[in-house]
Amino acid sequence: MNTKIKVAINGLGRIGRSIFKLLLKEKDILLIGINEINPDVQNWVYTLNYDSIYGKLENKVSFSGNKIIVGDQSFYTNNANSLLDIPFLEWGVDILIDCTGVKENINNAKKALNNNQIKKVIFTHSPDELDFYMILGVNEQEYNPNKHNLISSSICDATAIAPVTKLINDLYKIKIGYVTTLHPWLSYQNLMDGPSSSWSVPGTVYHHYALGRSAIGNMIPKPTSAMEAVFKVISNLNSNQIGSFSYRTPTQLVGSADITYFVDKNLSKSQLVECLNEFENKQNYPIIKLSDEPLVSSDYIGEEFSCIVDMRWLDVIDNQLIKIVLWYDNEFGYCSNVIRQIKYIAQFF
Numbered sequence: 503m504n505t506k507i508k509v510a511i512n513g514l515g516r517i518g519r520s521i522f523k524l525l526l527k528e529k530d531i532l533l534i535g536i537n538e539i540n541p542d543v544q545n546w547v548y549t550l551n552y553d554s555i556y557g558k559l560e561n562k563v564s565f566s567g568n569k570i571i572v573g574d575q576s577f578y579t580n581n582a583n584s585l586l587d588i589p590f591l592e593w594g595v596d597i598l599i600d601c602t603g604v605k606e607n608i609n610n611a612k613k614a615l616n617n618n619q620i621k622k623v624i625f626t627h628s629p630d631e632l633d634f635y636m637i638l639g640v641n642e643q644e645y646n647p648n649k650h651n652l653i654s655s656s657i658c659d660a661t662a663i664a665p666v667t668k669l670i671n672d673l674y675k676i677k678i679g680y681v682t683t684l685h686p687w688l689s690y691q692n693l694m695d696g697p698s699s700s701w702s703v704p705g706t707v708y709h710h711y712a713l714g715r716s717a718i719g720n721m722i723p724k725p726t727s728a729m730e731a732v733f734k735v736i737s738n739l740n741s742n743q744i745g746s747f748s749y750r751t752p753t754q755l756v757g758s759a760d761i762t763y764f765v766d767k768n769l770s771k772s773q774l775v776e777c778l779n780e781f782e783n784k785q786n787y788p789i790i791k792l793s794d795e796p797l798v799s800s801d802y803i804g805e806e807f808s809c810i811v812d813m814r815w816l817d818v819i820d821n822q823l824i825k826i827v828l829w830y831d832n833e834f835g836y837c838s839n840v841i842r843q844i845k846y847i848a849q850f851f
Contacts, residue, residue, distance in 0.1 A: 597621060662828050676765055692717060788838075
């Protein structure tokens, strides 16, 4: 890129903060400003400086005037409930990264695009009615800069599952399968039992009552949107072939996926290992990483790869049944992928 791509962040939750910290180190992307509904900007500063999982920020954030300051970098701040009230034109933003998960922002983003306030919007989830759903290593070549303006960076589970799934499906054709994800707790869950309230649609209480139980003392079985997001980027697979299910686990970070696929073409375990090794060695981005170390979930905190294949549990039974276990940092790893997507999109500007 000849000039830096200018971006803004909407929503300074865990994903927004992780993207902010990654952007501090980026040479090709210039963060212009942040919009966050929390009116206490000093609280923004506090949550950026200190994190119970990732630790203290190396260069402390401060606030002066209407800007957040880190070293010699400064960023506008804005406190609007509506995406339409972000001063995009004043800031000169090319791409908005919407990290709120609020569904209403899809309609507001369309209006902002129609008014030529911004060029592209990236949503850090996988809602319906967007122009394109992107997972690097799977379908980025299908991105059309002339048509795709509302773009989903998908979700952490799908970002991990889809590249391995595409590789297997392209080579051996998946007939049927089942995927179980184990996902750390999320901030909308309860410390104590109660109703489970939605953040994406304020005022809505999930009908899945078990999700309202205490996050710290339970493994909570629940439906997952992981495979729905995968099917959006691998169109020749669907829910009639691959089922899915999830446990919300009492851990604070790092997800895992237990994958079972029955394939149409015969293969051996050594052939599967060879295919994975070849992908790892030739990939354009840090997507798939192979590991045979005896690690646990916390060992993968801060891992930038989309997924780590745990080779200890890789297996092929009767030449057609494949078992794969994946790990992924559902915050830093996922957000690292979002940054790479921004760079990919920006090359077409």
